[in-house]
């Protein structure tokens with residue numbers, strides 16, 4: 001059993017549903033889960049934790065407003081975050097050249113500060129006819145051996 005911190009970046013709410021679907025699946029897999037819809041760096045535990053980042057991309061490849069302070073605090077943190085394991089779901093639209101850029105930028109930041117990505121980033125393309133919650137849950141189940 002692992003402890004998960006689900007960190008959500010969303011402007012319009014769609015990615016919150018994806019995060020809630022992930023919470024449901026992780027609980028069913030007997031993990032502990034805390035969901036952060038308004039992520040505050042100082043409130044997010046990094047000890048023996050797995051961070052699941054679920055973020056959309058807005059503007060011209062920007063982070064959603066609600067997650068920007070978290071990223072800035074993360075970049076300047078002096079805490080040793082090397083024990084943190086993470087996985088990322090990017091929600092975006094491939095009509096944009098900057099498809100899921102916020103998710104890829106988040107991945108770069110976390111890797112640059114020594115966190116460990118446990119499985120390759122998953123993108124969900126809202127341009128296609130998809131059920132993003134179901135795809136996110138399937139991805140977690142597929143990776144459940146790594147969690």
Ligand SMILES: Cc1cc2nc3c(=O)[nH]c(=O)nc-3n(C[C@H](O)[C@H](O)[C@H](O)COP(=O)(O)O)c2cc1C
Nearest residue numbers: 010011012013014015056057059061092093099100
């Ligand atoms: C103004 C605006 C800008 C967007 N920019 C991007 C972008 O640069 N890259 C991308 O992949 N998706 C982009 N999208 C698509 C959103 O990421 C997508 O609609 C997503 O489902 C929104 O998730 P949310 O409801 O959690 O905010 C944009 C959407 C809007 C409305």
